Amino acid sequence: MVDPSENAGARKARLHLGRGLFFGLWAVFGWYGQFGNARLAEDFGLDPGPGLLPSIVLSILTVGALVLVGMGLAERLRAGPLSIDWAAALRGSVAPALLCLSLAAYLPLIRTMSFVPATVVYSGLLMVALSREQFRVAPRSTLTSIIIGVLVCTALTYALFVYWIGVPLR
DSSP: OOOTTSOHHHHHHHHHHHHHHHHHHHHHHHHHHHHTOGGGGOOBTTBOOTTHHHHHHHHHHHHHHHHHHHHHHHHHHHHOSOOOOHHHHHHHHHHHHHHHHHHHHHHHHHHHHOHHHHHHHHHHHHHHHHTHHHHHHOHHHHHHHHHHHHHHHHHHHHHIIIIIIOOOOO
16 A cells, blocks of 8 residues: 655655565575585586576576665665654564565475475465455355365475476475
8 A cells, every 4th residue: 555645755765675675585595595405516517507597596686686775775865854654564564574484484394294284284374364354254255265275275286396397295
């Protein structure tokens, strides 16, 4: 929702900063995975190995994130004094923060429970969190939709990994 009292420069700065931080967060997770995987850093002689493409993509993602943050900061300086509604900012940050935390918890959950049960739990909790407003209006139909959504999501994800990509899942 756009705040009518916010000037165009402040809105542009906010959007650039938000996008830059979002892509920067994904770049941090990617670099963590890249450096945490010794197989990607093995020497394959003249062949650059499997770590080349992720390194290129993560480099582009990192540079793009830094450019967006820089543009946002430059716009912020040009926009003038900053007035922030911290309560609204915190309320708006809860759902994205919970999504990032749930993604970080999903991988250990897979190791503990195996892929299919972990995906059922993760997608079910995510769908419940995203549809809490609908639960108040029509709880029975919302629950039915969530169950169908979880089953479809899990089946499609399993089919994608096992049959299309060829990754064996336990």
